[in-house]
Amino acid sequence: MEHLLEIQNLIKYYGSKSSLTKAVNDISFTMEKGEFTAIMGASGSGKTTLLNCISTIDRVTGGHIFINQEEVTKLKGNKLMKFRRRQLGFVFQDFHLLDTLTAFDNIALALQIQNEKPEIVEKKVKEMGEKLNITDVFQKYPYEMSGGQKQRCACARAMVTEPALILADEPTGALDSQSAGMLLGSLQYMNTDLDATILMVTHDAFSASYTQRVLFMKDGKLFHELRRGKDSRKEFFDRIIHVISLLGGDLNHVV
Numbered sequence: 001m002e003h004l005l006e007i008q009n010l011i012k013y014y015g016s017k018s019s020l021t022k023a024v025n026d027i028s029f030t031m032e033k034g035e036f037t038a039i040m041g042a043s044g045s046g047k048t049t050l051l052n053c054i055s056t057i058d059r060v061t062g063g064h065i066f067i068n069q070e071e072v073t074k075l076k077g078n079k080l081m082k083f084r085r086r087q088l089g090f091v092f093q094d095f096h097l098l099d100t101l102t103a104f105d106n107i108a109l110a111l112q113i114q115n116e117k118p119e120i121v122e123k124k125v126k127e128m129g130e131k132l133n134i135t136d137v138f139q140k141y142p143y144e145m146s147g148g149q150k151q152r153c154a155c156a157r158a159m160v161t162e163p164a165l166i167l168a169d170e171p172t173g174a175l176d177s178q179s180a181g182m183l184l185g186s187l188q189y190m191n192t193d194l195d196a197t198i199l200m201v202t203h204d205a206f207s208a209s210y211t212q213r214v215l216f217m218k219d220g221k222l223f224h225e226l227r228r229g230k231d232s233r234k235e236f237f238d239r240i241i242h243v244i245s246l247l248g249g250d251l252n253h254v255v
């Protein structure tokens with residue numbers, strides 16, 4: 001089977017021999033198209049490093065990453081930039097919206113840098129805004145929007161180019177519980193109705209319970225995996241909490 005994402009023996013070390021940090025230490029896993037997967041683990045377990053390697057922000061020390069059969073670990077320069085723009089969408093904890101642009105223009109920019117025609121840009125941004133229920137804030141600047149609106153705007157920007165893979169790093173981290181719930185609903189909608197493939201790093205068992213699969217990291221390695229199967233969100237949440245409590249010790253501060 002052709003996987004959307006395939007990670008083979010990924011290694012990322014920081015520092016030199018005298019003070020080496022094995023942030024990602026031989027990780028392998030695959031994701032299929034349409035999956036919504038969470039990565040959980042204690043602070044310092046390597047979650048963000050793993051995501052940064054997949055997003056091509058960090059160079060890997062060893063191993064291979066394939067996205068849609070393309071080996072991203074081999075791409076450089078212009079090819080790498082183009083690949084990132086076309087195949088990847090990003091949602092960050094602190095939104096990363098441009099303060100000088102309206103919500104509409106922030107979303108439009110993702111298409112404009114791909115040289116999309118203005119009428120196509122207009123159509124796609126409107127469609128995505130309607131899907132994520134933010135058309136009423138289209139003319140607002142980020143400082144005029146709530147955290148939840150900003151994050152849905154960031155989701156629209158990540159989705160509007162129809163990337164192969166959406167990478168989200170603690171997307172609910174800066175949100176209150178109501179906004180977090182709405183954002184998670186948006187991510188779930190993007191996954192189930194718009195067929196987006198999403199990989200999300202989170203500390204939070206509630207956020208992870210919105211996904212179909214949770215990969216647990218510890219000391220740079222994958223050490224457990226849960227699949228939601230036919231469980232309700234609440235049942236899945238309880239299983240995630242159970243794993244965290246069973247593992248105890250190091251992971252107590254995950255939730």
Ligand SMILES: Nc1ncnc2c1ncn2[C@@H]1O[C@H](COP(=O)(O)OP(=O)(O)OP(=O)(O)O)[C@@H](O)[C@H]1O
Nearest residue numbers: 014015021023041042043044045046047048049050
């Ligand atoms: N640029 C860097 N230089 C050196 N060490 C780094 C760098 N970035 C991360 N590390 C180290 O790599 C390890 C993994 O860090 P990482 O940020 O991936 O963990 P994390 O699981 O995302 O943590 P958190 O949940 O706190 O964000 C940590 O020990 C960290 O100190």
